[in-house]
Amino acid sequence: METEKQSEVTEADLIPVYIMGKRYMVPPTLTIMKAMEYAGYKLVRGCGCRGGFCGACATAYRILGDPKLYFGLACQTVVQPNMYLAQIPFFPAQRATYDITKLEPTATTLFSIYPEVLRCLGCGACTKACPQEIDVRAYMAAGMKGDIATMADLSFDCIMCGLCAVRCPAEEAQYNIAILARRLYGRYLAPRSKHLEERLEEIEAGEFDVALAELKRLSREELVARYRARDIEPTEGPREEED
Ligand code: SF4
Ligand code: SF4
Ligand code: FES
Numbered sequence: 001m002e003t004e005k006q007s008e009v010t011e012a013d014l015i016p017v018y019i020m021g022k023r024y025m026v027p028p029t030l031t032i033m034k035a036m037e038y039a040g041y042k043l044v045r046g047c048g049c050r051g052g053f054c055g056a057c058a059t060a061y062r063i064l065g066d067p068k069l070y071f072g073l074a075c076q077t078v079v080q081p082n083m084y085l086a087q088i089p090f091f092p093a094q095r096a097t098y099d100i101t102k103l104e105p106t107a108t109t110l111f112s113i114y115p116e117v118l119r120c121l122g123c124g125a126c127t128k129a130c131p132q133e134i135d136v137r138a139y140m141a142a143g144m145k146g147d148i149a150t151m152a153d154l155s156f157d158c159i160m161c162g163l164c165a166v167r168c169p170a171e172e173a174q175y176n177i178a179i180l181a182r183r184l185y186g187r188y189l190a191p192r193s194k195h196l197e198e199r200l201e202e203i204e205a206g207e208f209d210v211a212l213a214e215l216k217r218l219s220r221e222e223l224v225a226r227y228r229a230r231d232i233e234p235t236e237g238p239r240e241e242e243d
Contacts, residue, residue: 016081017039017079017081017082018082020086024038030078031074031078032061046058046088051075058073058091058161059074071130073131074087076131091162093173098113100187103184105148105188106146108146110143110146110148110184114173117140120137120141120170120172126167131163132159134154134158139151139178139181140172143177143178148181158179160179
């Protein structure tokens with residue numbers, strides 16, 4: 001289904017892709033998500049931010065003649081000729097309920113909430129599937145050692161798409177275990193910023209109430225003028241122009 005916007009692409013430029021087994025001719029510059037819409041699919045599931053952040057658009061695909069199974073985010077991966085696509089729906093995975101304020105940041109906590117972390121086989125199928133290029137196997141290995149800080153650090157870019165869990169022979173829910181590590185790290189282990197704590201105390205003491213109330217009364221134009229006129233700390237090197 002061609003739209004006016006895409007009319008600069010000629011018929012000869014189109015490439016074949018297969019969506020849920022059906023063949024469609026689509027422009028080669030589109031992402032998988034846009035190609036699906038071009039083909040007439042209305043995405044009411046498996047589509048969120050369209051910017052590679054929410055993890056809703058996990059997709060598995062094969063290329064004709066290539067036995068390898070590939071994974072990607074539909075909003076970020078550009079189509080290729082003879083791509084066979086399958087959207088992965090939400091993948092059911094073990095997710096524990098806990099109150100982070102009542103936990104201790106220890107290996108025992110991690111193992112008692114997610115004992116399956118110790119089942120990891122170290123096969124690396126998860127790492128191959130991750131569209132964020134996270135070494136999932138490595139963060140799971142850190143988890144097996146109870147190393148919460150390393151698990152949190154290595155999994156920092158996780159967008160919870162679930163593709164690692166789809167591939168796991170040990171039936172791990174890697175991303176749910178890793179987010180527990182990041183929560184424990186963030187709440188209990190991350191170094192505290194003295195400046196931030198001081199500023200929070202000042203805010204709580206009401207030191208900025210008058211200034212904030214004044215800002216809230218300003219119009220958009222007045223706010224923009226204030227923003228442009230703000231003091232900017234001088235930088236040492238050449239500075240790029242602001243938009
Ligand atoms: S670690 Fe797993 S859930 Fe997180 S982005 Fe990678 S594949 Fe997706
Ligand atoms: S796929 Fe599963 S078993 Fe294999 S390394 Fe990843 S978490 Fe471990
Ligand atoms: S739609 Fe959010 S990551 Fe693709």
